[in-house]
Amino acid sequence: MDYRLESGTPVELGLRLVASAEIHTALDNARQLPEAHAVHELRKHCKKLRALLRLVYRDKNLRYKLENNRYRNIAQRLSASRDLVSVRAALLSLAPPAHFEKMHRLLQQMLNAEPEQGSFQRVEELLTQAQADIHKWPPQNIHWEDIASAYSRDYRRARKAWMATRYGDNAHKLHQLRKRVKSHWYHSRLLGGRYPQSIEIRCEPLGQLAQILGDWRDLFLLRSLAITTSKSLGKELIRLLEMTDWQKERLRREIDARCRALFSHKTFSERKASV
Numbered sequence: 001m002d003y004r005l006e007s008g009t010p011v012e013l014g015l016r017l018v019a020s021a022e023i024h025t026a027l028d029n030a031r032q033l034p035e036a037h038a039v040h041e042l043r044k045h046c047k048k049l050r051a052l053l054r055l056v057y058r059d060k061n062l063r064y065k066l067e068n069n070r071y072r073n074i075a076q077r078l079s080a081s082r083d084l085v086s087v088r089a090a091l092l093s094l095a096p097p098a099h100f101e102k103m104h105r106l107l108q109q110m111l112n113a114e115p116e117q118g119s120f121q122r123v124e125e126l127l128t129q130a131q132a133d134i135h136k137w138p139p140q141n142i143h144w145e146d147i148a149s150a151y152s153r154d155y156r157r158a159r160k161a162w163m164a165t166r167y168g169d170n171a172h173k174l175h176q177l178r179k180r181v182k183s184h185w186y187h188s189r190l191l192g193g194r195y196p197q198s199i200e201i202r203c204e205p206l207g208q209l210a211q212i213l214g215d216w217r218d219l220f221l222l223r224s225l226a227i228t229t230s231k232s233l234g235k236e237l238i239r240l241l242e243m244t245d246w247q248k249e250r251l252r253r254e255i256d257a258r259c260r261a262l263f264s265h266k267t268f269s270e271r272k273a274s275v
Contacts, residue, residue, distance in 0.1 A: 046075040051186035090218035155268035178213035
């Protein structure tokens with residue numbers, strides 16, 4: 001099933017169908033995919049499920065806290081090795097392996113030192129329990145108007161996160177922006193079928209922005225690791241720092257331009273939705 005709420009399906013049923021499909025696919029991925037690929041897919045499913053929850057509940061709701069913590073914990077069990085894989089991909093985006101042999105060797109050593117994912121069995125147990133608890137949410141009597149209101153609220157949160165990054169190059173604020181953009185992207189995918197003229201057209205540019213923000217973060221992590229392990233890198237260090245700084249600055253300008261196009265208005269409305 002697509003990550004999408006169908007316009008002709010009652011909202012409550014549609015939300016449960018989407019959540020159930022995500023968990024079912026996540027379980028299949030955990031059991032069948034190669035480990036590195038499974039980690040990536042499982043983390044993605046957890047993010048999509050948490051975005052679905054934010055479309056239904058307010059942050060202080062007890063059911064939201066329980067379910068959100070469940071999927072956050074699953075993702076955190078898989079985060080360490082995934083970050084290293086992303087950092088290595090960022091390094092390859094700068095130059096072929098021969099340009100940074102020491103850094104590549106260091107990253108491979110760190111990946112080899114990661115413990116085997118014995119936690120996969122626990123992840124499967126948590127997902128199986130999550131599947132059994134789907135009937136406990138969402139709340140009854142939820143309507144499209146409630147979902148549309150939550151979407152507008154999420155837009156404002158994403159816009160606020162962007163405004164917070166406009167001055168300076170604060171990595172924490174940019175990471176928060178990335179999370180808000182991804183959440184807004186997932187919500188747009190969910191509601192695109194219901195609102196094709198105002199929301200569906202946002203999906204592609206939001207997905208592109210989320211990817212660029214992820215690329216910026218990976219370069220930031222790469223740069224931080226290079227500084228931390230500088231004694232092991234020798235002459236590679238200066239060249240690596242110069243290239244990461246140049247690439248980060250280029251991505252930063254692109255992030256600002258795309259955010260201006262997507263979040264130029266204080267509130268979301270169908271009339272102002274085109275990008």
